Amino acid sequence: MxxxxxxxxxxxxxxxxxxxxxxxxxxxxxxxxxxxxxxxxxxxxxxxxxxxxxxxxxxxxxxxxxxxxxxxxxxxxxxxxxxxxxxxxxxxxxxxxxxxxxxxxxxxxxxxxxxxxxxxxYCSGGELFTEILKRQNFCEGDAAKIFFQILSAVSYLHSNGVIHGDLSPKNILLEEKKGSLSIKVIDFGSAMLSSEKNKKLPKNGKAYYLAPEVYDGIYNDKSDMWSCGIILYILLCGHPPFDGENDEQIISLVKRSRVQMEGRIWEKISSSAKDFIEKLICGPSSRLTAQNALKHMWFDTKIKSAIEKYHIIEAMQNLREFHAPNILKDAIITFVTSQYASLKETKELREVFLSLDKDGDGKISKEELLEAFKNTIGEIEEIEIERIMGEIDSDNNGFIDYTEFLKANIDTKKLLSDQNLKLAFSIFDTDGSGKISAEEIKKVFLCDQSSDENIWKEIIKSLDVNGDGEIDLEEFKALVKLNYNSM
Missing domain, CATH: 3.30.200.20 (Phosphorylase Kinase; domain 1)
Structure with missing residues (x-):
């Protein structure tokens, strides 16, 4: 090649x-x-x-x-x-x-x-843009449910130093054709890191989705928030706030940052929704951050949790009972969960995760975990919270991330089928020899050549039943299927 x-x-x-x-x-x-x-x-x-x-x-x-x-x-x-x-x-x-x-x-x-x-x-619901054309506009309750998810994704991106750069209803998918209004943000072709010194303007997207400062060569996370404001405006009324015969006219209106919310449709929309829009479609110094936007009062009245309390209690019990497996087994379960768990298996768990993530940043903090236990199971010592976090937080970032939450709650026995384990084995067996060596494990974990060789040899030794210095498929399956309940 x-x-x-x-x-x-x-x-x-x-x-x-x-x-x-x-x-x-x-x-x-x-x-x-x-x-x-x-x-x-x-x-x-x-x-x-x-x-x-x-x-x-x-x-x-x-x-x-x-x-x-x-x-x-x-x-x-x-x-x-x-x-x-x-x-x-x-x-x-x-x-x-x-x-x-x-x-x-x-x-x-x-x-x-x-x-x-x-x-x-794959998301069967198609583009949010198509759904807007079909409905013309969303009621405030549905708009709030969609917009909160968009902001949660954007807040997560910004907290991880990523600017999307091309947020629009065309780059947001509905997960399903009917029902939940769950969304996915897509298309990171214009994305950039906030640490980059020379940020280039996004090539795609309509002129009104780009913040006024972008046309002056300034692009940062506040620019994404302007795009979010335009999306909210369109969700509520069905059309963009700035109209012109060409991009030049639209850009001129964008730079004035003055949004009109008049007419019959806007008479029915709450004052808190209008206030929200005004705090997003405005100058960058006054514009809300994603984290602050998630706290806006509009969400307090428009979003009601549909999660049954017993689902949350069950999840909390699973988190408490979870015990971290050995490093290789943890990697295998992470792979299978992230790559092969179906929507049917994760849909309810995702809603529980989002309900526990009170600040909407896409991860569960120690404080959020503590609050969730107090509100469901009862008082819990902080030292116990530390223990639970230590068991579940396999990337050591101090939070329970989405896949980590799924691992602790999903039906592992069903997920770890022979077919899925065979696929997982092929990820580690990088040379296709039918056996996994210490060197191959090191490659999967992206560890450099100077890392301590004894670490990988010990992993192999602890699982190598026949003593040949490598792990074959049967040894691999035995490792994962041993003591499901120990996880």
């Missing part, structure tokens, strides 16, 4: 030095990697969902599991400049790092001579 785009992606700087097994961090991003097989051998592409500048998005089916996913197929010959290739690499890197119930999950990617293939979860 020669030098490929993703050759640059596999950088030495990603590798981590490990001197102690407790330093290993387990998160879903470890398993979002380039699959060396041909895309066509692993997936069957099907219906086209959308087209873009560099290619199209299609539905696809995993040949081994039958799981329906989406694939973003990018034509490499259309990415002529180094900058365009850099943005693709950055998109992959950002997608790997994200773990939030309202952000699209990415599974793996492929590359051949002509194309890049990004495999993502």
């Amino acid at each position: 020669g030098c490929t785009i993703t050759t640059k992606y596999r950088k030495k700087s990603e590798e981590i030095f490990i001197s102690n097994i407790n330093e290993i961090k387990i998160d879903p991003g470890l398993f979002v990697n380039e699959n060396k097989k041909k895309f066509q051998d692993v997936y069957r592409a099907a219906q086209s969902l959308s087209t873009g500048i560099y290619g199209e998005v299609k539905t696809c089916f995993h040949r081994e599991t039958g799981q329906k996913r989406a694939v973003k197929i990018l034509k490499k010959d259309l990415m002529r400049s180094e900058l365009e290739k850099t943005f693709l690499l950055k998109e992959i890197s950002i997608l790997k790092s994200l773990d939030h119930p309202n952000i699209i999950r990415t599974y793996e990617f492929f590359e051949d001579l002509k194309h890049m293939y990004l495999i993502m979860e």
